[in-house]
Amino acid sequence: MPAIQVTNRIFIDESELDESFIASSGPGGQNVNKVATACQLRFDVAHSPAFNDHVRSRLMALSGSRLTLDGVIVITARQFRTQERNRADARERLFALIREAAIVPIARRATKPTLASKKRRLDEKSNRASIKKGRGKPSFD
Template sequence: MAISILPNISLADSELEVTYILASGPGGQNVNKVATAAQLRFDAAYSASLPDRVRARLLELAGSRATRDGVIVITARRFRTQQRNREDAIERLAALIREAAHRPAFRVATRPSRAARQRRLQGKAHRARIKQGRTVRLDD
């Protein structure tokens, strides 16, 4: 079964490796006995499902969650059950891939016009005069 991320991107279940580890947090005594935290590993560097542009940006966005080999590791321990933590980890990976696939808008750097700079300086001078009028001068 494939996990649909975007209309043009989906991941095969075989690309995801989920292991369960002991978790801290909610669960009472159960948390000491049952491995409920899900640790998801996704080899982004060699995934055939991702376009090159998305792969590069994904590894950049993953930051410390990515190993040197390009494997993204996500640990989910928010919930008390393995199934909910597994779903949470997959959803977090999907959100990260969606963010990586989003193309930021191209921005052209601009500079303030001469009139805008002049207005800014006039406003500063006006404010300075107002504040200057508030000072109490003591004649010596």
């Protein structure tokens, strides 16, 4: 089976995707009652050789409620009236999730405010306080 290129470095074998079609709700008239148009896509993340451990763990974390206890991502697409469009939609949603997991997050480095920024903040606070104090009733001292 041919491999599907998801990113520059991630390729998924077509045989790893398990697609089944189920009865759908929503638009379609009588067609909804007769034809199974909704696509349920299953992808076993836990046992896929396409990922390293970092991408796999990020993908499993991003999957949320779509991830089963066995490490399988289940995506159900029922937005469209045809099997082909629902199948393409389910695949694109899976690939978008994988692309998002492949991006390495930038580590945040904690910084301290400069002395000048602390002084500016305190000056602005005192300026604002004097503005508000001037709004009150005048005192007769």
